[in-house]
Structure formats: C-alpha cells, structure tokens
Amino acid sequence: MSKSVRSSRHNSRAGSSNSSSPSTPPRKRVKRCCRNFVTFMCTQLGVGALIVLYAIFGALSFMHIEREYIDETTDYVIKLRHNCAEKMWNITEKFNTFDRSEWQNNTIDILLEYQAEIATLIKNGYVGRTPEQIWSFPAALMFCLSVITMIGYGNMVPRTPWGKGFTVIYATFGIPLYILYFLNMGKVLARSFKFLYRSLHECAHERTIYDSHLEALENGSLSILQRKKIIVPSTACLWVIISYILTGTIMFANWEKWSFLNSFYFCMTSLCKIGFGDFVPGASLVTAADIEAASLKIKEDASADPEEIFNMQLITDQNSKLAINFFYMLVGMGLVSMCYNLMREAVRMKIKEIKEDTKLCLEDTRARFMGCCGTREYYDEDYY
Amino acid sequence: MSSRRSSFRKRQKPPFERFKDRCRQFTAFMFSNVGIILLVIFYTIGGAFIFQAIELFEYERLRTHKTVKRNFGDECLQEIWEITAQNISFYDNKYYKAKVNEILLKFQRGIAHQNLLDPEVDKQWSFSGAFLYSLTVITTIGYGNISPKSDWGKLVTILYAIIGMPLFLLYLSNIGDVLAKSFKWIYSKVCLCRICPGVARRRIIRERRKLRRLALSKALHDMESRRSSSSTSGSRSSNSSSSSYYSEETETSTQSMSALEIFEEENDSDIEREIRMNTDEITVPLMVCVIIMIRLDCVEWISTNKIKIKFCFKCIHSRSYILAGAILFSRWEEWDYLDGSYFCFISLSSIGFGDLVPGERVITADKDKVEVSFILCAVYLLLGMALIAMCFNLMQEQVIHNVRAIKRAFKSCFRCRR
Numbered sequence: 001m002s003k004s005v006r007s008s009r010h011n012s013r014a015g016s017s018n019s020s021s022p023s024t025p026p027r028k029r030v031k032r033c034c035r036n037f038v039t040f041m042c043t044q045l046g047v048g049a050l051i052v053l054y055a056i057f058g059a060l061s062f063m064h065i066e067r068e069y070i071d072e073t074t075d076y077v078i079k080l081r082h083n084c085a086e087k088m089w090n091i092t093e094k095f096n097t098f099d100r101s102e103w104q105n106n107t108i109d110i111l112l113e114y115q116a117e118i119a120t121l122i123k124n125g126y127v128g129r130t131p132e133q134i135w136s137f138p139a140a141l142m143f144c145l146s147v148i149t150m151i152g153y154g155n156m157v158p159r160t161p162w163g164k165g166f167t168v169i170y171a172t173f174g175i176p177l178y179i180l181y182f183l184n185m186g187k188v189l190a191r192s193f194k195f196l197y198r199s200l201h202e203c204a205h206e207r208t209i210y211d212s213h214l215e216a217l218e219n220g221s222l223s224i225l226q227r228k229k230i231i232v233p234s235t236a237c238l239w240v241i242i243s244y245i246l247t248g249t250i251m252f253a254n255w256e257k258w259s260f261l262n263s264f265y266f267c268m269t270s271l272c273k274i275g276f277g278d279f280v281p282g283a284s285l286v287t288a289a290d291i292e293a294a295s296l297k298i299k300e301d302a303s304a305d306p307e308e309i310f311n312m313q314l315i316t317d318q319n320s321k322l323a324i325n326f327f328y329m330l331v332g333m334g335l336v337s338m339c340y341n342l343m344r345e346a347v348r349m350k351i352k353e354i355k356e357d358t359k360l361c362l363e364d365t366r367a368r369f370m371g372c373c374g375t376r377e378y379y380d381e382d383y384y
Numbered sequence: 385m386s387s388r389r390s391s392f393r394k395r396q397k398p399p400f401e402r403f404k405d406r407c408r409q410f411t412a413f414m415f416s417n418v419g420i421i422l423l424v425i426f427y428t429i430g431g432a433f434i435f436q437a438i439e440l441f442e443y444e445r446l447r448t449h450k451t452v453k454r455n456f457g458d459e460c461l462q463e464i465w466e467i468t469a470q471n472i473s474f475y476d477n478k479y480y481k482a483k484v485n486e487i488l489l490k491f492q493r494g495i496a497h498q499n500l501l502d503p504e505v506d507k508q509w510s511f512s513g514a515f516l517y518s519l520t521v522i523t524t525i526g527y528g529n530i531s532p533k534s535d536w537g538k539l540v541t542i543l544y545a546i547i548g549m550p551l552f553l554l555y556l557s558n559i560g561d562v563l564a565k566s567f568k569w570i571y572s573k574v575c576l577c578r579i580c581p582g583v584a585r586r587r588i589i590r591e592r593r594k595l596r597r598l599a600l601s602k603a604l605h606d607m608e609s610r611r612s613s614s615s616t617s618g619s620r621s622s623n624s625s626s627s628s629y630y631s632e633e634t635e636t637s638t639q640s641m642s643a644l645e646i647f648e649e650e651n652d653s654d655i656e657r658e659i660r661m662n663t664d665e666i667t668v669p670l671m672v673c674v675i676i677m678i679r680l681d682c683v684e685w686i687s688t689n690k691i692k693i694k695f696c697f698k699c700i701h702s703r704s705y706i707l708a709g710a711i712l713f714s715r716w717e718e719w720d721y722l723d724g725s726y727f728c729f730i731s732l733s734s735i736g737f738g739d740l741v742p743g744e745r746v747i748t749a750d751k752d753k754v755e756v757s758f759i760l761c762a763v764y765l766l767l768g769m770a771l772i773a774m775c776f777n778l779m780q781e782q783v784i785h786n787v788r789a790i791k792r793a794f795k796s797c798f799r800c801r802r
Contacts, residue, residue, distance in 0.1 A: 081492070085484040089477060092468050100465075108461055114488070118495050152735035154528050164726045171733055265538040272545050274526035277738060
C-alpha cells in the first residue's frame, strides 16, 4: 500500500515537473516508468482482469452446479403428452366417429386440461431445454455478469438449492468487486477523456493560446495561465454516452433482428442496470424453442434451400456473440461511471456558480432594502 | 473554552429565537427527508398511472385492430378430428398415437408462445401491478415479469428511468444517512450503556485512573533509570554530580506531580464533554451491520409466510372463475426458507431475476383493488433499500477507520526498519 502511495506521489511529481527536469539520468527515468507501469497494471488493468477472471470462475462453477439439476419437467411433459394421446384413443374407441358432438366434447375437456397443465409448467419456468443446453459457457458468463453488475436479466436462473446459495455468496463478493471496478474505471476513463478533451481544445484554440502565452511571457506570469483548469462540459459526456448507446443499438438490431426501438430500449435498460429480461441477446426466452427447432432442422435436412440454412445458423451460433455482449456491457458500465465522474464535477462547478450568483443577488437586494430602510429611518430620525 | 463560551451564549438566547431555530430545523427536516420520501412515492404513483394508461390504450387499440387471437384449442381439435376420421378404419393404435402426439407438441408450442408473448395485459397492468412496475424501474431491480409491450411504453420507460433513478439515489443517500445517524445514536445509548450517565462517568473515571497509573509508573521508571545511570556515571565523580542529580530528581518529581495535578483537575463538565465526543467517534462494528442485513431476510420470510396463507384462499377463489382454456394462473409455489431469503437477497441487491416475484399475487388479485400485501411489498422494498444504504454507510465508516489504522501500522513498520 505504502509502495503504491509512494509511487503515485512520484507520479504526480513527475507530472508536475516533467518539463522542468529533463536532465535526470536515463536509468532512473526507466525505473520510474517501470514502476508507474506496474502500478497502473496492478490498479486499473488488475481490477479489470480480476473481474473477468471472477466471472469465468463463476461461470465454470455455475455450469458445474446447474448441470447436476435433474430436470423432471421435461420428462413430465412427455409423459403428460402420451397420457393425453392415450386418453384420446380411449375416447375414440368408446364413442367412435359416429357421434361427433359427444367425441368433441370429451376431447376438448382433455385438451383444456392439458393446456392448463402446460401453462402452469411454463409459469414455473419450464423452457423446454435441458440444463446442458441452457448452461453453455457463454450463457453462464452472461449470467455471472448479470449477477455482479446487478442487472439480473432473469432469462436463466439457478434452479438447484446449491445454485441459489452459491448465487447469494457469489453476489456478496462480486458486487463490491464490481463497484471497485466501476469507480476505478470511471476515474481512469475520466482522466483520459479529460486529457483528450484538453488536447483537442488546445488544438482548436492554439493560436489564441499562443498569443496569450506571448502576452503572459511578456508579463512574466506563465505559470498562472498554464494552471488554468479546463472542465469538460456535461454535453460532451452525454454525446459520448449517446454515441455508445447508438452503436450498441445498431449492433444489436443487426444481430438479433430487433427493431431499432427495441434494441435501444435494451441498451438503455441494461446500462441503467434495470434489466427486465424481455429482450436478451442470444438466449432470449422467445427464441429458445426456435433455436432448438433450428438446430434440429439443420441436423435433419441439409438439403433445404441455402438461405434458410444460413438464417438458421445465424440463430444457432448466437451464443458466441454473447462474449462480445459481455465486453460491451463491461465497457459501457465504465463509460457510465466516467460520465458520472465528469458530470459531477461540472454540476458542482455550476452549483457553486449559482450559489455565488444568488449570494450576490441577495446581497444586492439587501443592500437596496437596507438603503430604503436606512433612508426611511434617517427620515424618521430627522422627523422626530 | 470556546465551546463552553458558545454554549453559555446559547443559553442566553431568548426563548422566541430558540423556538424559531427549532421551527427552522423542523421545516428543513421535513423538506429534506419527509419531502423526498413523499416525492418518491408520488413519482411512483404518477408513473403507475401513466404506464397503466399507455399500456391499456395500446392493448385496446391492438384488440380492435387485429383479428381475434388464434384459438389453438379449436385448431388442435379440428386436426385431431380429421386424423381420427381418416384412421378410424385402420384401428392402428401406435400410428394414431404418434400423430396425436405430434399435434399436441405443436399445440404446446403455440401455448408457450402465447403465454410468453402476450399474457393478459389488462390483468397485468392493474394499478398495483403498474405501481410495482414503476417501483422496479426506479430502484433498478427490474423483475421483468411485467414489461411494456408498446413502443410508447418503452420510450416513456427510458425517460422515466433517467429522471427517476437519480431521484431514488438521492432518497437512498438521504434516508441512509438519517437512519445511520439514528442507528448510531441508539447503538451508543443501548449497547454501550450510555443511556445512564453513571455508567459512562464511571467508565471514564476508570480509564483516567488507568492512564494516571501508567503515567506514574512511567515517571517512576524514568526516575529509576536516571538514578541508576547517574549512579554508574557518577561513581567516579559523585561529589561533583550529586548536586545536579538532586536537581534532576526534583525536576522529574515536579513533572510527575504536575501531570497528576492535570489529571486531578477533572470535573463534571469535562466528563460530559468527553462523553459527547465519544459518541461522535463511535463506529458501529461490522458484525452488527451484517446481522441487520440477515435480519432483513428473516423479516421477509415471515411476511411471505403470512401472505402465503392469504394467498391460498385467494387462489381457491380465483380457480373457480377462471375459464379453463384461458391462461391459468399458477398456484403460488410455496416458498421455503431458502427461496424466501434468496428472493429477498436478489431484490435488495437490485439484481432482480424475476423468477420469484412478489407481484404475482398482486396481479392475480382483482383489478383496481389495492391489496394489503401489495402495500407491504412496496414498503418492504423501499425500506429495505434504505436500510441497506444505511448499512453501507456504517460499514464505510468502519472500513475507513480500519484502513487508516492499517496505514498507520505500515508507516510505523517502515520507520522502524529505517
């Protein structure tokens, strides 16, 4: 800890006096550079890598735990269907086809019963896929991310008691880690963005700055001018966030064949950590049965028309895109934190300005009021 | 001295001004804390009305525009009838069953799609459902059991979240602060026996006595060491150094005596001030915070147990009037302890998977009827989040304290090595 403190002190000193002391021996400079690099790796990249490793570890253990789950509902559904068919056969045997109305009345009763049962099962989370199909590695990674970022899509949930307990433990350690990442990443990104903005700003106003420098040199107060603080306006942050969201929107709209509004909605709800889960890339509930059907179809008839097969493959290998989605989410969270950091500064400045303005205003009015009163008092005194 | 003087000055204030101060404090408190609670509640209620209106309007428009929903039951029945009519002559049991099975599979998929894509909108978006929805938006829980289906609903949700989330964060930080302060006060009064002044005074006196004893022993030790050193060094020239040694001894003795005098100066006002200072410095231990968090779980499953009983009755009642063939509402799966605490953790950490949802029983209830369980649930969420914020507040203090201590230890270590 003290080491990092010392190095950071070094860093700040180097930043402040870089231009003034170019005569330091090269060996020392290399050493300092190395130290800075190591601290950077340990603090910024280290946290990011820790998050990724933690997510991978979580994904592996969740896969291990959840695949143990014996899915009784799939067997139950098959049994239910067979039972239903059996009952229908019995009815057909009993009533024959001569009495149609009687046959229909009996059959529809059975069908409605069947429908009710299926609806109950779906409400309780029957998806129609085995745990092996659900808990593929990218999906498990996505699940871990949704836990530690507190998004919680809810398209896949742990079903075993061990899985539930592990989720709770995983979240207790993961959420503080994520918050650390969030704060750290925000700071780093804010600093770099500020640097970028400042350099751009200086580029744009080079001439005026040059002139002012000349003037300042003449006056001998260069240091004051250089120390002038540049605050990134909040609109710039908003533009960054909006552009990021728009790229995400276009990306998801292309991949998932969603409408633009839907993918925009998905990006917003994800980055705001709400995470309804009605739109989830890759493994959404709506396309779950479709994926299964598509994979079956590809296996069964390879002789279908090529365009259809291409579409089917697009649906089936969506799992690989989840990894990209993972990084999109992580970077997006960092950007949100960056904007939070920068905007807080801007807002603070604005609030200070407003405070000063109101103070001035109040003082002005008070002075006026006092002036009025004072004159009246003066008059009163004069009168009496 | 300055504080005493200021308190003296305060005491001299006229009663009218004191009353004015109180009033000002009270209004500030009302505006800052109660105001923000009310703001959050009204914002949520407003959001509930807006979402309900939007979604129901959209639903009505869709229902009038589009054709009636496909009736999967009738289609299935027709197909089965055809197969039966065709195959009745063969009496081939196996073939018939396979065919029926296929049709049933198709039927099942249809039901699944219908269930997942458009559940009963007007039943979902009852007032309580919409209220819970807007609450999950601004608290960023997002269960996802209810989600907007219309385009306008989605857009309004985004706008609503952008405004609502900072508001809720403000609420959290504000209420968390207030709760942390009050909890700290209670903790200091109850757990450390600060409530009865005698105990505290006795404790401080005991501590002081200990300090005094330490100082005395230290002074004695110094004196002895000095005496020994002086005796060893002064063995050669004892006559010359004797005078100086005596003077030294007298000095040290006067020092120790002055220290004792300082300690004996204590009086009531001093002790009181120290008590007040101690209460400010108290940090609630981490364990207490963790225990509070776990207690929250317990409270939740107790409440769910209560609601469970109520719900069973409702379930039986509702079963009678729901038409078979419509989407049936599931029986409320009875939560065991693990599920209850799991649900609670998932909600309060704002993850919100939505596999276990408190709103389920709310939605199944009659439309336009505010249920007790629903109010309980909303209050539970709002209060629970605030309590979590309080715990974080307290824990942060403790952690900062610990980190500072560790830093100091490190520094001293380094100094030693050098």
